[in-house]
Amino acid sequence: xxxxxxxxxxxxxxxxxxxxxxxxxxxxxxxxxxxxxxxxxxxxxxxxxxxxxxxxxxxxxxxxxxxxxxxxxxxxxxxxxxxxxxxxxxxxxxxxxxxxxxxxxxxxxxxxxxxxxxxxxxxxxxxxxxxxxxxxxxxxxxxxxxxxxxxxxxxxxxxxxxxxxxxxxxxxxxxxxxxxxxxxxxxxxxxxxxxxxxxxxxxxxxxxxxxxxxxxxxxxxxxxxxx
Numbered sequence: 001x002x003x004x005x006x007x008x009x010x011x012x013x014x015x016x017x018x019x020x021x022x023x024x025x026x027x028x029x030x031x032x033x034x035x036x037x038x039x040x041x042x043x044x045x046x047x048x049x050x051x052x053x054x055x056x057x058x059x060x061x062x063x064x065x066x067x068x069x070x071x072x073x074x075x076x077x078x079x080x081x082x083x084x085x086x087x088x089x090x091x092x093x094x095x096x097x098x099x100x101x102x103x104x105x106x107x108x109x110x111x112x113x114x115x116x117x118x119x120x121x122x123x124x125x126x127x128x129x130x131x132x133x134x135x136x137x138x139x140x141x142x143x144x145x146x147x148x149x150x151x152x153x154x155x156x157x158x159x160x161x162x163x164x165x166x167x168x169x170x171x172x173x174x175x176x177x178x179x180x181x182x183x184x185x186x187x188x189x190x191x192x193x194x195x196x197x198x199x200x201x202x203x204x205x206x207x208x209x210x211x212x213x214x215x216x217x218x219x220x221x222x223x224x225x226x227x
Contacts, residue, residue, distance in 0.1 A: 008033055024055040031083060035076035044071045059084040060117060088116035100132050104215035107168050107206060110134060115172045115208045123171040125155055127164035128203075135162040152194055159200045167195065170206040178209035180221050188222050196225070 015022050015030055022030075025045045032041035051069055052058045058066075063077035101107055107126060114124050114137060123140040138158035141151065159167050169191060173179075188205040195202050203224060204217040216222035 025049055028055065028058065031079060032076060035073065035079045036071070039071070044069075047071070056117075059087075060119065062119075084117050088113060099134050101126070101128060101134050101168075102132055104204060104206065104213070104218050107170070107204065107215075108213050111137065111168070111170045111206060112208065112211075112213070114139070114170075118172055119174065121172055121174055123169070125158045126168040126170065127159055127162040128166040128168075129163070130165040132166060135164055138162070152191065155191060156195065156198060156200075159195065160198065164200060166201045166203050168204045168206065169202065170208065172208040174209075176209060178207050178212040178214045180205070180207050180214060180216050180219070185216065185221050188216055192222075192224070201225070 011026060011030055011033075015026070025042075028045035028048055029041045032044055036044070047069060048058045048066075049055065052061050052065075059080055061080075063074070063081060066072045066077040066080060067074065099106070099110070101110060111124060111126055115122065120142050122142045125138045125140055127135045127138065129135055138161070140154050140158060155167075155169070169188065171184075184205065184207060188202070192202045201224065204215055205222055207214045207216070217224065
């Protein structure tokens, strides 16, 4: 039996008994068990939280940033990256696609998981039928931290592939400001006209930043033909 086995066994039991109230440093320590099986991972867990400011900061860090911390190797960096990816996919997978979405309050919980922890700008299209029942969400593109090239053809193809009659465009800003740019507004109106030619209504365009979201329609930046 290793020197740390007793402590690790107790920590696992504690986590399974009350996972919701398990402290962040202990959760990191528990994850690190599987990357550093022969060392005391408690000090490293505290170091990571101090270095990156929070549990979210640790998971948002790149593998290169993580491995600059003494004690963090490739295995730990991959483990944290996988944990973050699993979290996002879990949230997206829990999103029901048979709901009726009538406005930004309904769009937000459907689309938010797709931007979970995103470090690059991404574009997604929410597709609905004529009764506003959600048909699905399609990823349109991903770019660097400055911009995403929105291809009109891909948006039209995504809408038509699901036989959508109504769609909502969404993308994230990594700048920290959930405020539409002039390009965002111009793109929205351009897409409105193009989608209209194939019988699809662009209902709204949402901009996400972390847990914040701005609806161009609700904010008065975009007026639909049915408004």
